[in-house]
Every structure is written in structure tokens, then in C-alpha cells.
Amino acid sequence: MNIKLVLKSVGLLLLCEAIAIIPSMAVSLIYQEHNTLAFLDTILILIGVAAPLLMIQIKNKNMYARDGFAIVALGWILMSFFGALPFVFSGTIPSLIDSFFETSSGFTTTGASILTNIEILPKGILFWRSFTHWIGGMGVIVLTLAILPSLGARGMQMMKAESPGPNPSKLVPRVGETAKILYGIYVIITIVEVSLLVLTGMPLYDAFIHTFGTVGTGGFSNMNLSVGAYNNVFAEIIITVFMFISGANFTLYYYMLKGNLKAPFKDEEFRSYFGIVAVAILLITLDTNAHVFHNIWESLRHASFQVVSIVTTTGYATTDFEKWTMFSKIILFILMFIGGCAGSTGGAIKNIRILLLFKIMKRELLQIIHPRAVYAVRLGKKAVDERTLAEVLGFFFMYITVFIAGVLIISLDNLDWGTTISSVAATLGNIGPGFGIVGATGNYSSLSDISKLTLSILMIIGRLEIYPILLLGVPSFWKRVSI
Amino acid sequence: MNIKLVLKSVGLLLLCEAIAIIPSMAVSLIYQEHNTLAFLDTILILIGVAAPLLMIQIKNKNMYARDGFAIVALGWILMSFFGALPFVFSGTIPSLIDSFFETSSGFTTTGASILTNIEILPKGILFWRSFTHWIGGMGVIVLTLAILPSLGARGMQMMKAESPGPNPSKLVPRVGETAKILYGIYVIITIVEVSLLVLTGMPLYDAFIHTFGTVGTGGFSNMNLSVGAYNNVFAEIIITVFMFISGANFTLYYYMLKGNLKAPFKDEEFRSYFGIVAVAILLITLDTNAHVFHNIWESLRHASFQVVSIVTTTGYATTDFEKWTMFSKIILFILMFIGGCAGSTGGAIKNIRILLLFKIMKRELLQIIHPRAVYAVRLGKKAVDERTLAEVLGFFFMYITVFIAGVLIISLDNLDWGTTISSVAATLGNIGPGFGIVGATGNYSSLSDISKLTLSILMIIGRLEIYPILLLGVPSFWKRVSI
Numbered sequence: 001m002n003i004k005l006v007l008k009s010v011g012l013l014l015l016c017e018a019i020a021i022i023p024s025m026a027v028s029l030i031y032q033e034h035n036t037l038a039f040l041d042t043i044l045i046l047i048g049v050a051a052p053l054l055m056i057q058i059k060n061k062n063m064y065a066r067d068g069f070a071i072v073a074l075g076w077i078l079m080s081f082f083g084a085l086p087f088v089f090s091g092t093i094p095s096l097i098d099s100f101f102e103t104s105s106g107f108t109t110t111g112a113s114i115l116t117n118i119e120i121l122p123k124g125i126l127f128w129r130s131f132t133h134w135i136g137g138m139g140v141i142v143l144t145l146a147i148l149p150s151l152g153a154r155g156m157q158m159m160k161a162e163s164p165g166p167n168p169s170k171l172v173p174r175v176g177e178t179a180k181i182l183y184g185i186y187v188i189i190t191i192v193e194v195s196l197l198v199l200t201g202m203p204l205y206d207a208f209i210h211t212f213g214t215v216g217t218g219g220f221s222n223m224n225l226s227v228g229a230y231n232n233v234f235a236e237i238i239i240t241v242f243m244f245i246s247g248a249n250f251t252l253y254y255y256m257l258k259g260n261l262k263a264p265f266k267d268e269e270f271r272s273y274f275g276i277v278a279v280a281i282l283l284i285t286l287d288t289n290a291h292v293f294h295n296i297w298e299s300l301r302h303a304s305f306q307v308v309s310i311v312t313t314t315g316y317a318t319t320d321f322e323k324w325t326m327f328s329k330i331i332l333f334i335l336m337f338i339g340g341c342a343g344s345t346g347g348a349i350k351n352i353r354i355l356l357l358f359k360i361m362k363r364e365l366l367q368i369i370h371p372r373a374v375y376a377v378r379l380g381k382k383a384v385d386e387r388t389l390a391e392v393l394g395f396f397f398m399y400i401t402v403f404i405a406g407v408l409i410i411s412l413d414n415l416d417w418g419t420t421i422s423s424v425a426a427t428l429g430n431i432g433p434g435f436g437i438v439g440a441t442g443n444y445s446s447l448s449d450i451s452k453l454t455l456s457i458l459m460i461i462g463r464l465e466i467y468p469i470l471l472l473g474v475p476s477f478w479k480r481v482s483i
Numbered sequence: 484m485n486i487k488l489v490l491k492s493v494g495l496l497l498l499c500e501a502i503a504i505i506p507s508m509a510v511s512l513i514y515q516e517h518n519t520l521a522f523l524d525t526i527l528i529l530i531g532v533a534a535p536l537l538m539i540q541i542k543n544k545n546m547y548a549r550d551g552f553a554i555v556a557l558g559w560i561l562m563s564f565f566g567a568l569p570f571v572f573s574g575t576i577p578s579l580i581d582s583f584f585e586t587s588s589g590f591t592t593t594g595a596s597i598l599t600n601i602e603i604l605p606k607g608i609l610f611w612r613s614f615t616h617w618i619g620g621m622g623v624i625v626l627t628l629a630i631l632p633s634l635g636a637r638g639m640q641m642m643k644a645e646s647p648g649p650n651p652s653k654l655v656p657r658v659g660e661t662a663k664i665l666y667g668i669y670v671i672i673t674i675v676e677v678s679l680l681v682l683t684g685m686p687l688y689d690a691f692i693h694t695f696g697t698v699g700t701g702g703f704s705n706m707n708l709s710v711g712a713y714n715n716v717f718a719e720i721i722i723t724v725f726m727f728i729s730g731a732n733f734t735l736y737y738y739m740l741k742g743n744l745k746a747p748f749k750d751e752e753f754r755s756y757f758g759i760v761a762v763a764i765l766l767i768t769l770d771t772n773a774h775v776f777h778n779i780w781e782s783l784r785h786a787s788f789q790v791v792s793i794v795t796t797t798g799y800a801t802t803d804f805e806k807w808t809m810f811s812k813i814i815l816f817i818l819m820f821i822g823g824c825a826g827s828t829g830g831a832i833k834n835i836r837i838l839l840l841f842k843i844m845k846r847e848l849l850q851i852i853h854p855r856a857v858y859a860v861r862l863g864k865k866a867v868d869e870r871t872l873a874e875v876l877g878f879f880f881m882y883i884t885v886f887i888a889g890v891l892i893i894s895l896d897n898l899d900w901g902t903t904i905s906s907v908a909a910t911l912g913n914i915g916p917g918f919g920i921v922g923a924t925g926n927y928s929s930l931s932d933i934s935k936l937t938l939s940i941l942m943i944i945g946r947l948e949i950y951p952i953l954l955l956g957v958p959s960f961w962k963r964v965s966i
Contacts, residue, residue, distance in 0.1 A: 064854075065851055065854060066851060066852050069851065325894075325897050326894040326895075326896070326897045326898060326899075326900075326903055327891070327894040327895050327897065329894070330890055330891050330894040330903070331891070334887060334891070357880050357884075358884075360877055360880070361877065361880060361881055361884065364874070364877045364881070364950075365950070365953060365954060365957050365960075366957070366959070368548055368549060368552065368950060368954060369549050369954070369957065369959055369960050370959075371547075371548060386873075389873075390869075390872075390873060390876065391847070393873065393876035393877060393879075393880060394843055394844065394847045394876060396876075396879075396880055396883075397840050397843070397844060397876060397879055397880075398844055398847070400879075400883060401840075401841075401844065404817060407813055408810070408813050408814070408817070411808075411809040411810045411812070411813040412809075412810050413809070414808045414809045414810065415809060416809075416900070416901075417809075417899070417900035417901040417904065417918070417919075418899075418900040420809055420813070421900065421904070435900070436900075467847075467848070467851060470848060471848055471851060471852070474848050474849070474852065476849070476852055476853075477848075477852050
């Protein structure tokens with residue numbers, strides 16, 4: 001491993017974090033909240049840590065895949081650690097483990113919270129809490145669409161397999177240029193959503209908070225009842241649409257800006273994402289109409305919002321879906337594993353992998369019927385190579401294995417089945433709320449410190465698509481350090 | 484498909500079933516239970532159905548893999564259907580769906596029951612109920628070790644991948660000879676266990692019932708409290724040992740009979756099976772000692788029995804493990820997915836696949852660290868070919884997919900999380916009891932007919948290792964019928 005390069009890169013990330021704290025400090029100054037020092041101290045500490053790392057002289061500029069994974073893994077953990085300091089310093093979340101949980105949840109765009117009463121927190125602190133979603137979402141877009149493909153990183157290679165849809169590595173020749181275009185799209189979407197939410201009558205501050213939570217598919221709100229607190233149908237529709245947009249591949253929007261308005265519907269992953277959302281809304285609308293709301297429009301309203309919120313791994317709520325039937329809850333639980341599209345801010349396994357897994361399953365069955373025939377798994381019109389298919393199958397096993405390992409650790413808290421299982425699914429998949437104690441109106445505050453720390457790590461594991469964090473545990477990952 | 488050959492083979496299976504009912508009829512005569520007609524009528528119906536099928540003239544004697552799958556799938560479904568008739572005719576289980584559930588559960592060696600009071604049933608009927616385990620267990624051994632490998636059936640090919648352990652296709656050159664040897668081993672194990680149980684003071688009838696449940700890894704008892712009813716430590720130890728024996732690859736015993744007494748410990752799958760059992764017993768002993776029994780020997784006694792009972796997919800109980808902590812329950816839940824070894828009477832995913840999946844996972848991580856290195860996945864000293872690895876990965880995805888589809892259907896009953904999830908895991912994996920309503924002291928009687936039928940099909944899907952039943956749903960499976 002090129003340890004010097006890794007350390008210097010992490011230093012750069014921490015310097016960026018110091019800069020990213022400034023807007024939140026400004027909000028706290030505007031609202032005269034007397035906790036500006038909590039932000040300032042954090043900025044100074046970050047600069048103090050980043051400065052020596054940035055001064056490291058690098059002789060060997062070669063960067064291999066594992067160096068990239070190390071930067072991403074260490075970067076995400078350290079940013080969550082230092083990002084937690086404003087909560088600790090301001091006394092709003094005194095426990096370091098709780099603050100780390102909340103900040104990991106922010107940066108990974110999970111939206112799981114240990115706060116029992118959000119509304120009593122200062123506006124500057126809540127702004128920072130939600131702003132981490134926006135940074136995290138941007139980080140992931142750039143990570144999955146610009147940086148990781150250029151590292152030839154396993155699992156991300158799938159992007160290349162996608163033929164009718166856009167090929168991310170060909171958006172523009174250089175990583176830096178790609179990142180700029182994606183940043184631009186991300187900022188435009190953000191501005192449009194904030195403006196639309198303000199038009200529905202939502203206060204500007206709240207509009208920002210909920211836009212950060214939407215475009216990053218995070219889910220932090222400044223209201224205890226989440227989006228349901230406003231009981232504002234127009235705001236709900238806007239947030240539903242923007243959650244859906246943020247759960248799709250961002251390169252599709254680049255192609256749309258270029259004039260190819262049909263790009264999404266030519267993309268097989270987008271079509272399957274759209275189909276899964278439509279079927280889930282239909283089933284839950286019928287089920288909640290029969291057993292919960294007894295009103296088809298009310299059922300459609302909450303079913304649409306909740307399905308899109310969960311499948312995009314955002315986690316906002318307009319109603320307490322804990323009170324729905326087990327059938328509707330199981331549908332939401334399944335959506336927690338599917339997640340958004342590749343190249344979106346959404347988490348979990350992702351639609352493109354699910355799509356390929358079912359195509360592989362179909363091929364296995366056909367192969368038995370016609371043992372001598374040769375079948376290719378196609379995405380759009382192009383055959384997907386066998387190496388990619390093996391990686392997708394391997395990813396699925398790893399995801400389930402990490403999920404099961406997480407469930408085993410959380411089970412030490414001796415909670416009910418729904419809480420034990422869904423808390424792991426909701427953090428590993430970066431959704432936020434689960435069922436039971438951690439349901440729509442609940443939170444993660446009553447869990448043990450061991451569980452909170454485990455779930456924080458699971459959020460980061462899920463966000464970085466399993467490999468980077470697991471690699472930190474492989475001894476040979478650290479060997480052959482080049483100096 | 485060679486439909487004539489399939490139908491004639493199914494006819495032969497049904498004739499065998501008619502013969503297999505005779506011992507149960509004899510038991511009912513010995514105990515003078517006045518329900519002999521229920522058995523006799525079933526035998527006559529079976530002969531009436533089998534006779535015309537057996538008279539089919541076959542011109543084309545070519546048998547392909549899909550013909551084999553069709554025979555197995557249709558055979559198992561029809562045997563469960565006709566095997567249910569003695570329960571219906573005797574009035575002991577009047578509902579045909581309930582009887583079908585109980586009989587599928589018997590033949591698939593699951594052991595899940597819809598009976599609320601087992602002890603009031605006639606001895607002949609209970610003998611038939613348990614005898615289906617013994618037939619099912621024998622059927623599976625022969626199926627997985629003798630017939631399927633010769634069909635080149637997907638997923639079963641793994642047996643060939645096993646190098647240090649015995650190679651089933653080479654036991655003896657012909658399928659028929661292999662089957663005879665395996666039958667012999669199966670009968671010897673049965674006789675030894677019955678004798679030992681009688682020595683502990685268990686009545687002969689009860690010894691037969693529990694031996695059928697043990698060697699078939701089924702789990703049906705004639706007592707409401709299962710093995711716990713005897714509170715007999717020696718019987719528990721004997722049953723534990725024989726469950727463990729029945730959960731291992733039967734070809735190992737052939738090699739041991741041939742004088743190679745170290746065969747099991749040279750076999751990597753057996754070592755991993757042994758290791759998993761040991762670790763699970765250790766963890767649950769410590770956990771139940773701290774939270775349930777507060778007595779290390781009592782904890783070890785119940786932990787050992789329960790771990791072996793679940794991992795071998797038998798499902799006997801000596802204590803109500805529903806009262807254990809979530810940690811112990813989650814360990815048992817994980818064991819429900821691991822199951823026995825390939826070539827055993829145990830069900831679920833099987834140790835050899837789990838072992839290979841973890842080896843694949845390790846390789847994926849090493850491959851990232853050293854992208855240019857070529858790693859082979861080895862079992863013993865031999866490299867496993869990539870096609871087999873892809874099949875194992877595909878099998879895992881199919882197993883989880885069928886599990887999730889099952890959970891979605893069962894969720895329509897609107898039961899609790901523990902029951903909803905574990906009832907599917909416990910039937911698909913051929914275990915029997917789950918948690919919640921279907922726990923150690925519960926049963927499946929209160930579930931809806933749709934759920935009972937779904938779980939019956941899941942038992943057969945799990946028993947036949949997913950493919951045969953799924954293939955029945957593929958249109959092209961039925962095409963190109965040769966006459």
C-alpha cells in the first residue's frame with residue numbers, strides 16, 4: 001500500500017470537511033445561537049489534523065485499487081468521527097458514540113437517528129446534521145461514477161456492463177471533468193427542489209433541510225414527525241418526485257441535458273426501478289386501503305410516499321407504517337434490500353444487481369432444460385461478461401453475510417424480531433427507519449453502545465458497497481507498504 | 484420431455500408407496516385400532532392409479548436431466564398427496580390441506596406439524612406419519628448420491644468437486660449398486676439406534692418413531708413435548724449423536740466400513756460441519772447459562788441437543804427454546820439456513836455450499852489486493868472449477884429468493900415477525916419448528932390454508948434443492964414432448 005498517498009488524500013478530505021462546516025456555523029450565527037464555538041473548535045481541530053498530513057512529501061505517485069479503497073474507507077470513518085464533534089462540543093449529543101452514530105448516519109445518507117426530540121435542537125446544529133447528507137450524497141455520486149470506475153474497482157465495474165444506458169467512463173474523458181458535470185447536476189436539482197418546496201409554503205430553512213435529506217436520499221428531518229409534520233400534499237408530492245429522481249442513475253440526467261430526453265426509458269435498470277416502484281405502490285395501496293385507511297386516495301398518497309422513500313433508501317415518513325399489516329411491511333422490508341440505481345445517491349444492493357441476479361437465475365433454469373445451449377445474460381442489447389456476473393453473485397452473498405453478522409451482534413440487545421432484523425437492514429442499506437422500536441416514529445436511542453457502534457459501521461460498509469471496509473480487516477491488505 | 488417415461492416412473496414410485504404403507508397397516512392391526520380400512524383403501528387407490536401408468540409402453544428409453552427432474556418433482560408431490568389419504572380416511576386429520584401439509588412434512592423429513600394434540604392419535608396412524616420420514620430420508624440419500632449425479636444435475640455436481648472426501652459417483656460403478664450400499668448403511672444405522680433407545684428404557688414403539696425421525700432428520704414425535712417428554716438424558720445423548728450422524732455425508736460411512744476410519748476428518752465439509760456445531764453449542768451454552776438455566780450442565784445439555792437438532796434440520800426439542808434470548812434464537816435461525824452436509828438426510832443450503840461461498844468471498848477480497856494474481860478456490864487439495872462455483876453462488880441467490888417469496892405470501896396471514904420469517908425458513912430448510920406461534924411447543928395449525936399449502940410446497944422445493952419444482956413453472960420445460 002502507498003501509505004503516504006493514502007494519508008495525504010485523507011488529509012485533503014478532512015480539510016474539505018473543515019470548509020464544509022462553515023455554512024452550518026453561518027446558520028448558527030444568523031440565528032444567534034451561541035454555539036458557534038462548537039463549529040469553530042471542530043474546524044480548528046480538523047485543520048490541525050489535516051495540515052501535517054497534507055505536508056507529507058510523496059515520491060511514489062502510483063495509486064492502485066487498494067489505495068483507493070483505503071482512502072475511501074479511512075476517509076469515511078474519520079469524517080464521521082470529526083463531523084461528530086460539533087454535536088459533542090455544543091452539548092446537544094453529549095455521548096461520543098451517539099454523535100458518531102448520528103454523523104455516520106448523515107454522511108452515509110442513512111438518516112437513522114438516536115435523537116428522541118429533534119425539534120429542541122439549535123438550527124445550526126440541525127443544519128450541520130442535514131448538510132452531511134448533502135455532502136455524503138455528492139461524495140457517493142462522484143465516488144461511484146467518477147473515481148471508482150477509474151480504479152477498476154470490483155462491483156463498480158457493472159457500470160461498464162450497461163450498454164443502452166450511458167457509459168459513465170465515457171461521459172467525458174477525465175475524472176475531474178466528470179465530477180464537475182455531476183456536481184452541476186446535483187446543485188441544479190438541489191436548487192429546484194428548495195424553490196419548489198418554498199412555493200408550497202414550507203419555510204426556507206425547512207426547505208433546505210428536507211432538500212438535503214431528499215437529494216442525498218438521507219432522510220433527516222427537523223421535525224419529530226418527519227415530512228408528515230407538515231400534512232402538506234404538495235410538499236409530499238415534490239419530495240416523492242425528487243426522492244425518485246435521486247434514486248436513479250445521475251448520468252441519465254446528463255444525457256437528458258444533452259437532449260436525449262428518452263434516455264431513462266431506454267435504460268433497462270431505470271425501467272426495472274420504475275416497475276418495482278409501481279408494483280409496490282399498487283400492492284400497498286390495495287392492502288392499506290383494505291386494512292388501514294379505508295380510503296383509496298389516502299392509501300395511494302401514503303403508499304407512494306413510503307414506497308419511494310424506502311426503495312430510494314431515503315427514509316422519510318408521512319405516516320406511522322409500523323401500524324400497517326405485515327404484508328405491507330414485508331414489501332417495504334424487501335425494498336430495503338433492493339435500494340436505488342447504480343450511480344444514484346441511494347444505497348442497498350441496487351436495481352442493476354437485482355436485475356442481473358434474476359437474469360442469471362433464469363439462465364440457470366434454461367440451462368438445465370437445454371444443457372447444450374449457450375445462453376448469454378444481456379443488459380439492453382449487450383451481453384454481460386461472466387466475470388461481472390460472478391462479481392454480482394459474490395456481492396449478493398457478501399451483502400447477506402454482513403447482514404446476518406450484523407443481526408447476530410444486535411441480537412445481544414435481546415430486542416424483538418422486527419427491531420433486531422430491520423435495524424440492520426435499515427442501516428446496512430442506508431435507509432434509516434426500520435420496524436418495531438426503530439420504526440417510523442421510533443429511533444435508535446435505546447440500543448446499547450455496542451449496537452450503535454455496530455450499526456454505524458454497517459452504515460459505512462453499506463455506503464461503500466461492502467468491499468472497502470471488509471478489506472481493512474484482511475491482513476495482507478496492509479502488507480507490502482511502499483514508502 | 485419424454486412424458487411416457489416420466490409417467491411410468493411416477494407410477495413405479497406410487498406402487499412403492501403402496502407397499503410402504505403395509506407396515507403401518509400392520510401396526511394398526513397389532514394394536515387393534517379399527518382404522519385398517521383407511522390404509523387398505525389408500526393402498527387400493529395407489530394401485531389403481533399406478534397400474535395404468537405402469538402399463539405405458541416406452542419406445543424412447545432416453546432419459547435427460549429434465550426428465551429426471553420431472554419424475555422427482557411430480558413424484559414427491561403425488562406421494563405427499565396420496566400419502567395424506569390415511570389421515571383423511573381415518574378422520575384423524577379431516578382437512579385434505581392439513582393432511583397434505585403433514586405428509587409433505589413427513590416425506591421431505593421436515594417434521595412441521597398441524598397437530599395440536601399428537602398423543603390422542605392412533606398408533607398405526609402415528610407410525611405412518613413417522614415412517615414417511617424414514618422413506619423420505621432414504622429417498623433423498625439415494626436421490627442425491629446415486630441418481631442425480633448420474634443425471635448431471637446442476638447443483639448436485641458439487642459432489643464431484645469434493646476431492647479428499649469420497650467421490651459418490653465412484654463408490655461403485657453402477658447407480659443400482661450404490662443405492663444398495665447406501666440402503667444397507669441406512670438400515671444398519673436405524674437398527675442400532677432403535678436398539679440403543681430401547682436399552683435406555685424407551686418403549687419399542689416410541690424407539691421406532693424417534694429413530695425414523697432421527698435418521699431421516701425429520702423430527703416427528705409421538706409426544707406433544709417431543710423428546711423432552713421423556714426427560715431421559717441417555718435417550719437425548721443417543722438421539723443427539725444419531726442426528727449428527729444423519730446430518731453428515733453417508734458415503735463417509737461407506738469409507739469407514741471399508742476400513743478408512745479417519746475418512747470424516749479428512750473431509751473438509753465434515754470438518755466445517757463439526758466446527759459450526761461446536762461453536763454454536765459453545766455460544767448457546769454460555770448464553771443460556773447466563774440468562775436461562777443458570778446451570779452449566781443443564782445449559783450444555785439443551786444447547787447440544789438443540790444445536791444438533793436444528794443444524795441437521797431434524798427439529799426435535801428437549802426444551803422450549805422460544806424462551807431463550809434473541810442471541811441464542813438468532814444462532815438457531817442462522818443454523819436453519821446452513822443445514823446438514825451434502826449426501827445426508829439433512830436439508831437447507833448445506834455445509835459444502837456455505838464453505839465454498841466463504842472461500843469465494845475470501846478470494847474476491849484477495850483479488851482486489853492483488854489484481855494480477857490468479858487464485859483457485861480449493862476443497863481439500865483440489866481446485867474447484869469455476870462453473871461449480873458459479874452454480875453454488877446461483878443456488879444461494881435462488882434459495883434466498885424462494886425464501887423471500889415465501890415470506891411475502893405468509894405475511895398475508897398478518898402474524899408477528901418471528902413467526903412469519905421462521906415458518907418459511909423452517910419449512911424451506913426442512914427443519915420443522917420455528918419461532919413464535921410455530922415454535923418448539925407450538926404448531927402450524929392456526930395458519931391459513933393458503934399459508935399451509937405454500938409451506939407444503941416450500942418443504943418440497945427445499946427438499947429437492949430448489950430446481951425441480953421451479954422448473955415445473957418454466958413453460959419451455961414442458962415443450963418438445965417426445966412420444
